[in-house]
Amino acid sequence: MTREVGIGVIAMGWMGMTHSRAYQQVVNRFPDSGVVPRLKVCADTDSDRTNEACRRFGFERTTEDWREVLDDPGVEVVSITSPNWLHREMCLAALEAGKHVFCEKPVGRGPSETREIAAAAHAAGLLTFTGFCYRWSPVVQHLLALIKEGRLGQVTHYRGRFFCGYGHNPKSVLSWRFERNKAGFGVLGDLMSHALDMALMLAGPVAEVVSENETFISERPIPSQAGTHFAVSEDGPVAAVTNEDYVGAMVRFANGARGTLEVCRVIG
């Protein structure tokens, strides 16, 4: 017995495309789940992106107004894959509309927005999910099983490192990720959220932490149009990067284990 579940995806950038592809694979990867995702509608202010998503994934329709996704009675689950400054408004509206919500990390621009969204999610009693994808990797799940079974003994040391190069080129434009008012934190939200999620899962709660941060590339070219961080501009005006490129932390876990967590987006 299978049941169709209507899906709406809001914002068809990198992650909107990734979520759509993942929904398409559910039947193949989880044949016994009894669930068949139906890609109903996708939204983006850029119609080229929604048209491309339609062509690639077969959404039934597209819209430039994300609220139309929430108005659709055929949509049960909404993926919110927009930039961080839109998470709060979109999550609260989706929960208000009675939709189950899969929001990308970091779920808002900082603790106050995240807390507000979490409170609304708990109050709504709907299913909610966050895009901490790395914890589901088979090798990480295997490691978790080894730890749980005690086959590695007591965990006394933990090292989490997520080094990326997506911002290593100083000519990469000042996309939303590099602006505090749009992204909130820099790598603390973008990459440390993943590193910490995995550390909490594998080594348990953190008791104490000391950390520091740095912005190695302090200014970037202003994009001439809404560009991603992969867009490059050789000349033209520049503006300040207003959040951090790097965070390093020393951690004491509640179980007594010691660890370091380090994330960076400008590794060349």
Ligand SMILES: NC(=O)c1ccc[n+]([C@@H]2O[C@H](COP(=O)([O-])OP(=O)(O)OC[C@H]3O[C@@H](n4cnc5c(N)ncnc54)[C@H](O)[C@@H]3O)[C@@H](O)[C@H]2O)c1
């Ligand atoms: N889980 C992961 O590993 C992972 C990886 C990458 C990104 N993310 C998260 O996914 C989110 C999106 O990141 P991305 O890299 O896909 O960004 P992106 O810049 O590639 O795409 C953002 C999209 O949002 C659209 N958009 C902007 N305003 C909109 C609006 N008002 N209505 C509808 N669409 C709008 C843009 O047109 C663009 O298509 C972020 O929160 C990011 O932290 C998670």
